[in-house]
Amino acid sequence: MKNIKHNIVLIAMTLFLSTFAHATFASDTENQIITAEKDTIQNTTVCYEVFGMDCPGCQSALEKQVKKIDGVADAKASFKEKQVVIELMPDAKVSDQEIEKRIKKANFTPGKKIKAVKDEK
Structure with missing residues (x-):
């Protein structure tokens, strides 16, 4: 028991x-x-190497082309640093291929993705 x-x-x-x-x-x-x-x-910021920019006009042309992508809030290019920093809108689904396509459309050569950062906003 x-x-x-x-x-x-x-x-x-x-x-x-x-x-x-x-x-x-x-x-x-x-x-x-x-x-x-x-x-x-949260917003995401991504940075890509870009080759072929050598003046402020190149920066402007690249920024305009990248800003045409749906989901891109802002783009800042630098010919001195050979890169473009892209801020995506919240919930944006932007592919690396789309960004590389736009870099090529602006007549530049895309390099590697340098970083992807989650903003703390």
Whole structure:
């Protein structure tokens, strides 16, 4: 009889702990989903190398071309630093290929992506 009570207590504790553990991990997963949603709302800034710019007019031409991309909030090019910094709108889905296509359309050579930064706004 003592073994039966002991087994019932063990089963009850196991069920309680498994339910508690599931509730704890489920809420953690919900927090991760909410955090991920917040990250997509923040602006993203990306920077690309660009070769072939050698004057302020080149900068301006590249900026105008990149700003035509849906989802781009702003673009700042620098012929001295050989790069373009692109600020994307919240929730924008802009591909690297689209940016490289626009750089080529402005008659410049795209280099590698230098960085992608999440703004802390």
